[in-house]
Amino acid sequence: MIKRTSLVVAAIAAGMLFAPQAISAAEIKIASFPGPKHPVNARMLSSWVDKVNATSSGLTAKLFVAGKLGKGPAKQFKRALDGVADVSFGLQGYTSKQFRATTLIELANVMSSAQDGTNRLNAAFEQSAAVRKEYDKVKVLAIWTIDTPIIMTKNKPIKSVADLKGLKLRTPSQMSARAIKALGAVPVPMPITKLYNALARGTVDGVLVSPTVLHTFKIKEVTRYFADGIPFGSSPMFVVMNKKTWNKLSPAHKDIVNKTVGKRWGNVGGKIYDTEHAKGMAFLAGSKSHNLIRLPDAEVRKASGLLNQLEKRVVQQWEKQGIPATEILKIMRAAGA
Known part of the structure; x- marks a missing residue:
């Protein structure tokens, strides 16, 4: 009986030793x-x-x-x-x-x-x-x-969707890369920490990114043109x-x-x-060294049409992979209604 009791005590002690313990x-x-x-x-x-x-x-x-x-x-x-x-x-x-x-x-x-x-x-x-x-x-x-991103370029102003054709634009994710590709540009995946040097050296022509990076990552020093108006997600x-x-x-x-x-x-x-978005856009609007361009409504509609077609392709692909994209987008869009 004593031996059995000892074994039980030992088992409890071992359990306490290896179980996660809350620490004070x-x-x-x-x-x-x-x-x-x-x-x-x-x-x-x-x-x-x-x-x-x-x-x-x-x-x-x-x-x-x-x-x-x-x-x-x-x-x-x-x-x-x-x-x-x-x-x-x-x-x-x-x-x-x-x-x-x-x-x-x-x-x-x-x-x-x-x-x-x-x-x-x-x-x-x-x-x-x-x-x-x-x-x-x-x-x-x-x-x-x-916040919602804008297109920043070093040498070429973007005034239409056609102006994007063939441009190498840094993108932060696969989804944004697909968006850039749908508009005719060439996506270049890259962490934000490498963007400054890539723009300075001409590795990329521009970037799809939030205006917050103008100061935090000094992108204002290596870009000149800024195209706003396309309803990208973020x-x-x-x-x-x-x-x-x-x-x-x-x-x-x-x-x-x-x-x-x-x-x-x-x-x-x-x-x-x-x-920070508001600060960045205000800086661009008041800067003599930077050119903020609001795309014409017709170009915004053209871009939106291309991006809507991209959404259909993404939803179809995600659904085939077992991800309920239709349901998720419905939830997202209803949340702000």
Whole structure:
């Protein structure tokens, strides 16, 4: 009897040893790829770090910017997935195959601004199992969209769809690459961190991108012409936490995290990008060194027609692969109605 009791005690002790234990003190390491002055770092992630640290609960957070936990934005999701970082900030478009449902937000005529896109994206996350499944190996802290992009070129002004033919344009994702190709240009996939040198050296002729990069990545120095008016969708973004990190947090620490993240925090990201969009467009409108071009209505309609045809092809292809694209787009479009 004594021997049997000892075995039971030993088994329980072993179970306690190998089971995930909630920890009373923890530091969350956050990986971010841009520099410290980038709006997401300066006004979103830093603010969250301050909120967490101000709780004096034993839970602390530390932000590592400029790729200090790993260079290159393309592997940001993987860094959280693998535990290189506890939390990471990045763009789904850099690993588009992993986020086919999410990146439907990048199709034309789905969103009108960063805040609008953020609301539509979060509605899809809440209502579509296919969207949520893309994040089932991490804890989602926030998702949002960037503001709508414009076409920036170095040497050639874009005044019509025909002007795009053959131009090499940097794109951030497979969906935006398909959009650029549908309009006659040649997409060149490239992380934003390599764009400045690519434009300076003539590796690319231009870029489809948010006006926020004019200052944050100094793209104003290597571009001259800016075409606005085509109703492109925009890039989604994420802040996610490693699942093991989440599971090890104490109930009190989980409560702190849950109260400071989610849809409301994602809306902060959307507001930041809309604010920076307005600043960027105002800069272009007032600059003597840059030429802001509003495409004529007829050209906008022509571009919209081509992008609508692209949507039909994407939906058909996604549906064949088991992704309910029609349903997801319906949710996204209804969310802003």
